[in-house]
Amino acid sequence: MVQILSGAVSLGLLWAVMTIGVYITYRILNIADLTVEGSITMGASIAAITMLNGTDPYVSLFLALLGGMAAGLATGLLITRFKIPPLLSGILTMIALYSINLRIMGTSNLSLLKKKDFSEMNTVYTPFESLGLDRNEAAIVVGLLVVATLVAILYWFFGTEIGCAIRATGNNPNMVRAQGINTDTTVILGLVLSNGLVAISGGLIAQSQRFADIQMGTGSIVIGLASVIIGEVLFGKNGFLRRLISLALGAVTYRVIIALVLKMGMPANDLKLFTAITVAAALALPVFKEYLITLKKSARAGE
């Protein structure tokens, strides 16, 4: 059980990076960006192929970041320059990335094992594993470090002039243009940042599970949204720092819930259905609430 939980926590922390990316587009820019399904796989693909070619694991993560940023840029240009609706723009980039990721890897699945002796390659987790930590513990340590760094950087960034402009863009683009800000630029910046983070997350996951797979992004947007919503519901959304931390906690909670449900005997194949229903229910919550309130009111009026 401890093993299962530590596995869930480590996976949750690595996905927390992706969750923060989803939060930037979904909540800050007010765009449901499906690019992430492709950019998380892209991050994994780039990390895997570059490491197999002898690149340092840290450098490979940096390259993954650049790849994800390029994907975000593509979606941003489709939305702003070509006026394609955001949802469709994301889908277009996502589909394009499927082919691009296959090209990057040259195959649909890459294993991070050394060819000659099938031993595992060095990853960003190796230094911590050599300290005597097991695989999950090492991933937890790395995940915590990365998430803490990102929370600090993003907290700063969204307090700067550019960061404020990006936040205002998701709120009221008309007002932002009236204040002399090019909303095309802010939308693109947000998407580039978001998909860069998602790709880092993909790279971290690939290094942790020691393979990259073309299918690993499928449904990731829903997982990201689920984590964002769980974080908001359970840990609150007052104050920006608190929100950022609640994203990480949300991502971890999601993984723990999934681990527990699987432990209780739910077939793994039903996982995506379960996630989709959870997210749909959470998003529908305000409607239910309103319905209940009117119901109560009419009941009171009837008395």
Add this chain to the structure above:
Amino acid sequence: MLIVSGLYKTFNAGTVNQKEALKNLSLHVEKGDFVTVIGGNGAGKSTLLNCIAGVYPPDQGCIIIDGTNVTRLPEHKRAPVMGRVFQDPMMGTASDMGIEENLALAYRRGQRRGLKWGITSRERELYRTLLKTLDLGLEDRLSTKVGLLSGGQRQALTLLMAVLKKPKLLLLDEHTAALDPKTAEKVLVLTDHLVKEYDLTTLMVTHNMRDAIRHGNRLIMMHDGRIILDIKGEEKKKLTVEALINRFGRASGEDFAFDRALLS
């Protein structure tokens, strides 16, 4: 200060919904003028303001602000020289952000935005002093989200944001139309005060004849995409609602009953 010449704008050209909103409209506004713009629904008042602000490009004609031809400039590039307040109180502010954050966004209009803090403590003091002049108690609620303010408070804040950088041109697009009469009056008094204090060249669109007469030093009336009346100076000061209605009837040559109800 503002020269508009030969402006044409047609919406949905070539469809059954074709609407010629501006037809060869020309207007010359002097520095320091406070022009009220009046007219019925669909007269083209808002279209004129939006063309000046760069929300839509005109089909023909040109717009020159303080010697610079801005006709082809996008909205955000014109913003540095103009302050705007909209009809919908939601339009002028970012509702999920604090009062001070909104002011800080406006305070940087026309400046390059970089990685410096989005708001400094020195600015906070400035905002507090300025908000105090609004007399709405907002100076003690700097970090309150704007979404929690009333429509009147929002419009007052938007006005302050619009004048904060002393723009060359202040564009008010029926900015009191969505408010209750008492609040509308307050916002108008504040408008007069700020226009005087910052010595702003102003264009104020309104539906209300009385407001159009009472405020500003010049009144233009629009009808069917054209300016049909232009009243200034002493003549403007002596203007009454009745006189304005009569002159509108003569100038437009149309039955007036419907628009009269709308305008008064």
